[in-house]
Amino acid sequence: MSDPLSPLAAAEAAAPVPTGPAGAGQVPGGPGSGGFETVRARSGWAMVGRRFLRHRAAVAGSVLFVALLLFAFAGPLLWTATLDPSSDAKLPPGPAHPLGTDRIGHDMLASVISGTRFSLQIALVVALVAGVLGVVLGALAGYLRGWVDSAVSRLVDLLLCIPPLVVTAVLARNTFTLGQASRDGGNWLTVAMILALFTAWFAIARTIRGMVLSLREKEFVEAARALGASPWRIVFRHILPNTVDVIIVNATVTVAQAVLLESALSFIGLGVRRPSASLGLLINENRNEITTLPWLFWFPFLFIVLISLSVNFIGDGLRDAFDPKQKRVGA
Amino acid sequence: MNVRPIDVWPAHVEPPVERAPLLQVEGLSVDFGTEDGLVRAVRDVSFRLHPGEVLGVVGESGCGKSVSAAAVMGLLPRTARVSGSIRFDGRELVGRPDEELRELRGNRIGMVFQDPMTSLNPVYTVGWQLAEAFRAHHGGASRKRGWAKAVEALEQVGIPQPDRRARQYPHEFSGGMRQRAMIAMAIVNEPDLIIADEPTTALDVTVQAQILETLRAAASSTGAAIMLITHDLGVVAGMADRVQVMYGGTVVESAETVRLFAHPRMPYTVGLLGSVPNAEQVGRALTPIPGAPPSPLNLPPGCTFGPRCPLVEPGCRTLEPALVMVDEPGHEARCVRWEELTGQAGAEVLFGGGDD
Numbered sequence: 015m016s017d018p019l020s021p022l023a024a025a026e027a028a029a030p031v032p033t034g035p036a037g038a039g040q041v042p043g044g045p046g047s048g049g050f051e052t053v054r055a056r057s058g059w060a061m062v063g064r065r066f067l068r069h070r071a072a073v074a075g076s077v078l079f080v081a082l083l084l085f086a087f088a089g090p091l092l093w094t095a096t097l098d099p100s101s102d103a104k105l106p107p108g109p110a111h112p113l114g115t116d117r118i119g120h121d122m123l124a125s126v127i128s129g130t131r132f133s134l135q136i137a138l139v140v141a142l143v144a145g146v147l148g149v150v151l152g153a154l155a156g157y158l159r160g161w162v163d164s165a166v167s168r169l170v171d172l173l174l175c176i177p178p179l180v181v182t183a184v185l186a187r188n189t190f191t192l193g194q195a196s197r198d199g200g201n202w203l204t205v206a207m208i209l210a211l212f213t214a215w216f217a218i219a220r221t222i223r224g225m226v227l228s229l230r231e232k233e234f235v236e237a238a239r240a241l242g243a244s245p246w247r248i249v250f251r252h253i254l255p256n257t258v259d260v261i262i263v264n265a266t267v268t269v270a271q272a273v274l275l276e277s278a279l280s281f282i283g284l285g286v287r288r289p290s291a292s293l294g295l296l297i298n299e300n301r302n303e304i305t306t307l308p309w310l311f312w313f314p315f316l317f318i319v320l321i322s323l324s325v326n327f328i329g330d331g332l333r334d335a336f337d338p339k340q341k342r343v344g345a
Numbered sequence: 346m347n348v349r350p351i352d353v354w355p356a357h358v359e360p361p362v363e364r365a366p367l368l369q370v371e372g373l374s375v376d377f378g379t380e381d382g383l384v385r386a387v388r389d390v391s392f393r394l395h396p397g398e399v400l401g402v403v404g405e406s407g408c409g410k411s412v413s414a415a416a417v418m419g420l421l422p423r424t425a426r427v428s429g430s431i432r433f434d435g436r437e438l439v440g441r442p443d444e445e446l447r448e449l450r451g452n453r454i455g456m457v458f459q460d461p462m463t464s465l466n467p468v469y470t471v472g473w474q475l476a477e478a479f480r481a482h483h484g485g486a487s488r489k490r491g492w493a494k495a496v497e498a499l500e501q502v503g504i505p506q507p508d509r510r511a512r513q514y515p516h517e518f519s520g521g522m523r524q525r526a527m528i529a530m531a532i533v534n535e536p537d538l539i540i541a542d543e544p545t546t547a548l549d550v551t552v553q554a555q556i557l558e559t560l561r562a563a564a565s566s567t568g569a570a571i572m573l574i575t576h577d578l579g580v581v582a583g584m585a586d587r588v589q590v591m592y593g594g595t596v597v598e599s600a601e602t603v604r605l606f607a608h609p610r611m612p613y614t615v616g617l618l619g620s621v622p623n624a625e626q627v628g629r630a631l632t633p634i635p636g637a638p639p640s641p642l643n644l645p646p647g648c649t650f651g652p653r654c655p656l657v658e659p660g661c662r663t664l665e666p667a668l669v670m671v672d673e674p675g676h677e678a679r680c681v682r683w684e685e686l687t688g689q690a691g692a693e694v695l696f697g698g699g700d701d
Binding site: 232237241243252255 | 446448450456459464467468469477478482
């Protein structure tokens with residue numbers, strides 16, 4: 015029982031279990047792949063890509079999303095109107111101001127470009143941070159169980175009983191009061207982090223925990239253990255790839271939710287502030303003119319919808335593309 | 346005696362006795378503390394397995410077969426209390442931390458699971474999983490070499506067009522193919538011991554024989570010993586050099602396969618043999634063993650088979666008989682009345698009762 019077993023320990027030190035650099039589903043091209051013209055050698059990623067491209071809504075969503083990114087980030091280079099108020103107030107859409115101007119003369123196109131940029135930045139950061147946090151915590155809770163599970167689950171339960179808008183409102187308000195000096199730039203990141211840490215990750219963590227709880231009892235996990243895989247490797251290379259569809263769906267829903275939540279926050283005056291603009295802020299500013307100058311409301315609204323829709327379609331396509339049980343079409 | 350071995354292949358002969366045992370289990374006990382009390386899953390099990398030998402472990406569900414195999418692999422849940430000794434190739438395994446056992450698992454001890462439908466990861470190709478199993482134990486092995494090894498292992502277990510098959514996902518394999526892939530995964534690192542836990546239970550009978558032959562061929566090409574856990578005596582008859590019958594968490598009889606089938610010396614073994622369909626008995630009902638196996642939570646005092654045994658006598662209910670040598674060295678049974686089974690008729694007489 016107590017002999018030091020040094021040869022074994024030494025052997026392990028000499029030959030550490032490789033973690034491997036690759037991502038999920040990557041398959042190296044096998045040797046001797048010739049001779050099977052009908053079924054070509056194909057890597058996992060190539061197949062995912064092919065399935066994704068076959069998904070029309072997903073392709074349309076991607077095109078739309080890229081267009082939105084270009085609009086938001088390359089737009090300011092082409093449309094150089096300032097975000098400052100001017101004397102041209104309440105103009106309808108026309109050559110000088112394609113989307114018109116609001117009641118104190120902000121150029122609406124410039125505002126919408128800026129707003130789309132901030133909304134996208136916030137949404138993507140929220141989805142990324144909340145996704146990683148939720149997936150890692152949920153997976154660890156589900157796989158390790160015990161006190162880790164208790165801690166994560168109780169924290170989620172606790173945070174879930176607080177209405178997210180109230181938490182973010184309080185935090186956003188305090189942060190902005192303190193950080194009045196840095197009015198631009200840093201603002202959106204603070205809003206994003208607050209949204210990510212206090213709203214978005216709970217649902218993801220809960221869902222992933224539930225899935226991991228059931229997956230960890232599957233025989234292939236036992237088989238991985240019987241092959242000498244470490245717990246870390248089992249969780250991240252064997253269990254989590256099986257939840258990829260759920261992760262993608264949750265992440266895309268989070269993107270859409272974050273856009274809306276940020277809009278809500280800015281709408282009640284606690285999110286991004288002038289001279290920066292976010293889509294929610296624009297709607298808030300122009301809510302009184304919704305009947306008299308309707309374009310001031312409809313353009314920001316349209317962009318919120320476009321962001322949510324494109325991301326949801328992309329997520330839908332990704333989920334289908336990542337499912338290996340999808341039927342192969344063509345060859 | 347009309348119970349004969351159900352010979353699929355001629356059983357191995359001449360197990361290598363001279364060499365040191367590959368696996369030596371002494372006094373292994375596994376207990377689980379549960380809310381209902383102590384579950385004594387395995388009690389004082391001892392056996393040894395030599396290189397290249399095939400040991401069949403036979404018994405009903407819940408008799409401790411799989412738990413003793415999991416103990417060898419170090420795959421028991423944390424709540425299990427293991428005592429006794431498991432020496433693999435001279436190294437003690439009981440009490441070793443998981444990190445040290447990991448180096449053995451999959452590398453020197455391979456495992457084949459019961460259900461091939463769920464033991465492959467559905468989101469990776471079969472080849473990827475085999476390559477990973479290889480590379481996990483060959484630190485410097487390249488991706489390409491792992492893949493080549495995976496294809497080679499698939500070929501070894503008789504999968505046609507292995508390079509194409511390796512690129513497919515588990516759901517594109519049939520049940521028998523998946524079990525072949527599992528065997529390929531068990532042998533990809535050329536282990537010294539393969540533990541097969543009911544490898545044919547989930548398969549069609551027509552495929553079972555092929556899978557056993559594959560397992561046997563794969564083991565003999567790598568020189569591996571096999572610990573074959575099953576409840577199917579037909580499987581054991583065709584494969585195993587030795588058979589160990591388990592009941593109530595412990596070994597009740599152990600002998601060379603041919604001997605065990607010809608001269609069972611424990612009423613439970615006789616009953617098991619009588620429960621197997623036999624071509625000689627067409628038209629006649631099988632003879633079941635009445636009753637159910639004891640709960641490991643609440644084992645009967647004395648002989649665990651006592652409550653179901655037709656030969657039970659008052660002494661059996663107080664003291665569990667020891668595993669003693671019967672007839673000749675290498676044949677052991679846990680029964681005080683084993684001598685009365687000599688020359689006696691089989692299960693029909695023993696368990697038939699007054700029914701016929």
